[in-house]
Amino acid sequence: MTSIQHNLQQVQQRISRAAEHCGRDRQQITLLAVSKTKPVSDIREAWQAGQRCFGENYVQEGVDKIAQTGDLTDTEWHFIGPLQSNKSRLVAENFHWCHTLDRLKLAQRLNDQRPAALPPLNVLIQVNISDESSKSGIALHDVEGLAAEINALPNLRLRGLMAIPAPEKEYQAQLAVCRQMAEALQTLQAAYPGIDTLSLGMSDDMEAAIEAGSTLVRVGSAIFGARHYPDAAS
Ligand SMILES: *Cc1c(COP(=O)(O)O)cnc(C)c1O
Numbered sequence: 001m002t003s004i005q006h007n008l009q010q011v012q013q014r015i016s017r018a019a020e021h022c023g024r025d026r027q028q029i030t031l032l033a034v035s036k037t038k039p040v041s042d043i044r045e046a047w048q049a050g051q052r053c054f055g056e057n058y059v060q061e062g063v064d065k066i067a068q069t070g071d072l073t074d075t076e077w078h079f080i081g082p083l084q085s086n087k088s089r090l091v092a093e094n095f096h097w098c099h100t101l102d103r104l105k106l107a108q109r110l111n112d113q114r115p116a117a118l119p120p121l122n123v124l125i126q127v128n129i130s131d132e133s134s135k136s137g138i139a140l141h142d143v144e145g146l147a148a149e150i151n152a153l154p155n156l157r158l159r160g161l162m163a164i165p166a167p168e169k170e171y172q173a174q175l176a177v178c179r180q181m182a183e184a185l186q187t188l189q190a191a192y193p194g195i196d197t198l199s200l201g202m203s204d205d206m207e208a209a210i211e212a213g214s215t216l217v218r219v220g221s222a223i224f225g226a227r228h229y230p231d232a233a234s
Contacts, residue, residue: 004042005049007223008033015217018210029210032078032199034220036061037227040068046223047072055099055218057081059090066094080162080199080218082136089113097122099162099199099218102138107150114155122159123150124199129181130166137163140184147188160197160215161185167204174205178212185213 011031019026034055035043043054043065055078056062066077078097085106091098092113101107101123114121125146128137138146143161150158161184165177181200189195201209201217209217221227 002045002049003225004045004223007225008046008049008051011219011222014206014222015210018207021207022211024210024213028215030216032080032216032218033223034080034202034218035065035224036081036220037229038224040065042224043069044072047075051223052076053078055080055220059083059087063090063094078218085109092121093118095121097124097159099124100126100136101146101150102126102136104146104149107146107153107156111153111155120155120157122197123156124160124162124197125150125158127161127163127181127184129163129177132166135164140180143184143188144191147192151192158192158195160195160199161188162199164202165200165205171208174208175212178205178209178214182213 015029015031016026019029030053032053032055033046033051036057052074053076057080062079069075077095078099079091079095080099083091083100083106088106088109092110093115098121110121125143126137127140127143128135147158150156161181163181168174178200181198185198197216198214199216199218200214203219203222206217
């Protein structure tokens with residue numbers, strides 16, 4: 001067994017144990033393998049081990065990898081990095097999901113650029129839950145307004161919310177932040193029945209995210225190993 005296969009099994013077990021611990025159905029939680037900076041050969045290995053959903057942060061890197069893995073059936077590509085408006089077309093044309101929608105202008109561009117031959121682009125509103133001025137995402141109280149605007153765009157399908165909480169060591173502190181996101185999702189669900197996704201939890205906080213109600217954990221280093229950043233630019 002390769003280390004990626006082994007790591008995937010470990011992460012799957014962590015997800016199952018976390019779900020069991022809080023009485024949630026394991027089937028409700030999807031593992032997104034974050035392959036940013038990692039070679040296509042790693043993606044192939046993960047696919048061989050049964051992984052189908054992959055996340056990329058840098059537009060051009062992601063588009064190149066999608067092109068190089070066209071032979072891998074059933075893969076689902078999620079764009080999870082900050083998105084500049086001038087790169088929106090590549091996301092609209094190549095990805096299945098965009099997790100980092102945080103402004104109307106970007107939503108309009110993705111809507112207009114989504115090819116008619118493809119199903120609507122699945123989108124998540126990114127929330128700046130830890131209120132860090134350096135991070136992207138909108139404030140919780142702005143979610144409702146943006147959701148209404150996105151909902152009116154026919155080539156986008158609003159699926160839920162995404163957040164990258166500030167790193168916290170304490171489980172209870174992680175849980176408290178994650179619960180704020182879960183509550184926001186419930187509020188949104190009451191208004192839009194199609195909402196079903198909370199993208200929350202990474203290698204170091206996925207247990208708390210799952211206990212709070214995450215339906216999609218984004219895991220990179222625990223699967224592919226530590227990343228080395230040269231000058232990763234999008
Ligand atoms: C890199 C990244 C991840 C994965 O982080 P790990 O700590 O390696 O699991 C998840 N989500 C986003 C948005 C990322 O940029």
